[in-house]
């Protein structure tokens with residue numbers, strides 16, 4: 001039996017370019033889809049999390065493109081890592097982080113997405129970031145696409161439903177491989193690829209009111225991302241021998257509400273449609289049969305090219321990563337109580353406590369998830385995101401956040417148990433290691449960081465950094481490699 005975390009376990013932190021960088025129009029960067037997501041500051045917290053305010057519409061999108069400056073577009077200011085990266089990476093090193101998961105902004109490298117030549121200033125920015133990480137011996141895990149797509153690709157091509165996006169994306173990835181092959185340790189083509197289904201604007205750059213056949217557009221777009229994923233796996237292995245390239249989903253762990261067979265069947269379908277489908281394609285290399293039935297019953301006919309099946313089969317991923325925040329209940333009943341959760345609205349579990357944003361916290365579910373994934377694929381696993389969004393209060397220059405430390409330690413303990421169960425888990429990156437703009441609720445006050453950023457929802461503040469109590473909890477966890485858990 002393994003006793004716990006291996007010596008070379010990769011403890012780290014994660015961010016995404018659109019949420020942390022700011023500098024949305026600096027260094028030659030083009031406008032991207034996340035820069036266009038508005039926040040309405042006069043709404044209550046409940047309203048802000050209501051899907052009707054969060055859903056991207058053509059009207060909001062077209063307006064955003066005409067507005068200059070940060071106005072009510074929080075992704076445009078982020079946490080200003082674009083100008084603070086040296087200070088941030090020094091703090092990551094002080095914490096003891098072994099790996100930093102960050103994303104590269106497509107629009108910083110190709111401002112329109114289909115430009116002939118890459119933007120040298122954008123490439124230089126990431127060279128500087130990576131050099132700074134190397135200075136402290138911090139390894140690098142790069143997400144090639146974390147939701148933010150250059151707006152020109154929506155306007156001229158209609159987003160990922162257009163097959164031409166595959167080649168444009170592969171060209172972008174190739175540029176990254178050429179420039180950063182000696183810098184990056186782990187590559188990830190797509191953040192939470194199943195977002196294409198649960199949040200198509202984020203995942204596949206679709207605006208719902210423009211799609212007469214929305215479901216088809218979603219699955220067609222996902223197919224293009226699967227093919228792009230396979231092509232990029234192939235390219236990485238050819239261009240960078242020995243490179244490690246993985247996939248990622250937002251992993252939604254479900255429990256059947258009761259032992260009623262109807263609930264069990266709903267649970268099976270929930271697991272298949274929200275989780276297994278994606279990892280089955282990218283790790284096993286083919287569309288699973290259960291999806292064919294789903295597509296037939298929903299009249300979804302995906303256009304596939306003859307070479308696609310071989311690409312999927314021959315270029316599967318080296319490792320599987322996932323985000324894990326909460327668990328939910330599967331039930332055949334229509335009137336089960338719901339959470340206020342904003343990643344997806346979930347069915348309530350009476351045995352679990354929820355975060356302030358309605359996410360049901362469940363460390364045991366992480367152990368279960370790790371076991372299920374490893375059992376099915378037998379590939380190394382990486383927890384690419386896990387964390388707690390909460391309001392924090394600064395008192396005399398200190399932030400006491402025992403809730404965040406508790407969340408961290410309970411989930412770390414669950415990982416340790418999973419490793420003892422025999423799971424091959426090689427890393428963990430806390431989301432977001434530094435406060436950043438929340439992806440779903442588009443606000444600064446939903447703070448995940450162990451490093452505080454002095455900025456409010458509207459971007460007012462000094463943007464000074466401050467260590468929270470949880471900073472020291474994680475520092476000790478890393479230094480002791482989980483032996484005190």
Ligand code: BGP
Pocket residue numbers: 016019191192250323342343385389431437438439440441446
């Ligand atoms: C994941 C995203 C992240 C991140 C996280 C927390 O889905 O990959 O970008 O933001 O969720 O979500 P939120 O910011 O909505 O609280």
